[in-house]
Amino acid sequence: MKKKTSYQLADIFTCTRCGYCCQGETTVSLDTEDQERMIAKLGLTRQEVAEKYWRVTGKVVQMKIVDKHCIFYTEETGCTVHEGRPWRCGQWPLHPSMLADKNNFLTIRDSCPGINKELRWEKFCHILQQLLDQEEKLIC
Numbered sequence: 001m002k003k004k005t006s007y008q009l010a011d012i013f014t015c016t017r018c019g020y021c022c023q024g025e026t027t028v029s030l031d032t033e034d035q036e037r038m039i040a041k042l043g044l045t046r047q048e049v050a051e052k053y054w055r056v057t058g059k060v061v062q063m064k065i066v067d068k069h070c071i072f073y074t075e076e077t078g079c080t081v082h083e084g085r086p087w088r089c090g091q092w093p094l095h096p097s098m099l100a101d102k103n104n105f106l107t108i109r110d111s112c113p114g115i116n117k118e119l120r121w122e123k124f125c126h127i128l129q130q131l132l133d134q135e136e137k138l139i140c
């Protein structure tokens with residue numbers, strides 16, 4: 001049975017929709033479930049989605065980059081495939097690696113303005129762990 005916690009996601013993170021996490025030269029990888037979810041959301045065939053939106057390298061499927069950001073990102077809307085986005089996009093920035101390594105926490109905190117900057121690492125980890133105990137695949 002999952003533990004209940006009185007903590008809320010908003011205690012440690014509130015997305016400002018700045019879009020920084022959708023920028024860069026590469027994106028997260030899509031697992032099989034991500035691929036199916038994205039295909040369903042876009043209402044296209046697998047081949048159409050792959051040709052238009054994916055960068056496939058061997059078995060690794062990522063999203064294409066356009067103008068140094070994910071192909072689905074626009075300044076006006078943010079993520080235009082929101083319900084069909086990869087689960088790792090939904091997980092960001094609350095990556096469990098922050099629990100094990102303070103440097104990971106500091107790096108991620110510096111790159112994401114949505115993280116509550118008033119919390120020390122120990123307190124942040126305490127709350128994040130409680131939330132993860134309740135929901136293993138925590139989606140922000």
Ligand code: SF4
Pocket residue numbers: 014015016017018019020021022092093111112113114115
């Ligand atoms: S997750 Fe962080 S970096 Fe990404 S849009 Fe939200 S506040 Fe910005």
Ligand code: SF4
Pocket residue numbers: 021022027063070071072073074078079080081082085086089
């Ligand atoms: S799928 Fe959406 S959330 Fe993920 S990188 Fe692209 S625009 Fe950002």
